[in-house]
Amino acid sequence: MTLQRPLREPAHSFLELHWGGVHVVVERVPYRLLAMIGSAVSALGAGMWFGGR
Secondary structure, eight states: OOOOOOOOOOOOOSEEEEETTEEEEEOSOOHHHHHHHHHHHHHHHHHHHHHTO
8 A cells, every 4th residue: 555645846946056057956954064164164264363372
């Protein structure tokens, strides 16, 4: 027996970028990438803050 699920509407894209002939579409939020970038920026900021004294 197979379950019939209602069809989902296509999800809206999270980000669309157009550069000339290049078209980039990001459909889901890249949480891991955003977390890694945030951690790196925080570490860099802390290093500049405490290293400058």
